[in-house]
Amino acid sequence: MLSNLFRDFPAAALNAQEETFEALLAHPGIRIERIISTGQASPVDFWYCQPQDEWVLVVQGSAGLQFADEDRVRELQAGDFVNIAAQRQHRVAWTAAGETTIWLAVHYGDLTSQATDAPATPARQM
């Protein structure tokens, strides 16, 4: 049972093969997950558009978060957090190459589509 954000990384994260998503808490109305990125970004022209709100924190590393309604990509460093309203289009423009970026994502609000643990997200590309 995972109990520390900095330990027990999945093999795919250790090998920097792909971005990994792990549920830390799942409860009606809330899901907390650890996301580990190793240089991945959202596919070009792909936008997340989620039915629920998401509060996201960069615990370690850095990333670029882009909103469809903003011109400039936001650079997130360790400790930075952002609240992303449901349906607000956004994408991960970049994550730090050559290091491990750890995100804590808190999904809340309408989680009626939370039937499975699988995130409703495509694999991000390197």
Add this chain to the structure above:
Amino acid sequence: MLSNLFRDFPAAALNAQEETFEALLAHPGIRIERIISTGQASPVDFWYCQPQDEWVLVVQGSAGLQFADEDRVRELQAGDFVNIAAQRQHRVAWTAAGETTIWLAVHYGDLTSQATDAPATPARQM
């Protein structure tokens, strides 16, 4: 507007005067807060007994978390997280002296008593 967990500490935290609590997100059914401890602990024989569930993460520093139904105090280091069910009695046995411990607390579930921003907690003593 606070946007990074590691910056903009309240004066009381900078001066290690008292434990500080700041709401980072307040929404029906969820409240996320930053707690900064500088050696404080819960009063002796005091137990938190909250109407809502709480998922808590030590982001930096260390602390001892004690449950009334456990013999041993849990030592939490940076990255450790614990889910505390509503009504489960617990207290903060200690926080690291001489350094700054930063907690991220996610309160969820029954937040009907969330009328004010003030945490339903006593001041913890040094």
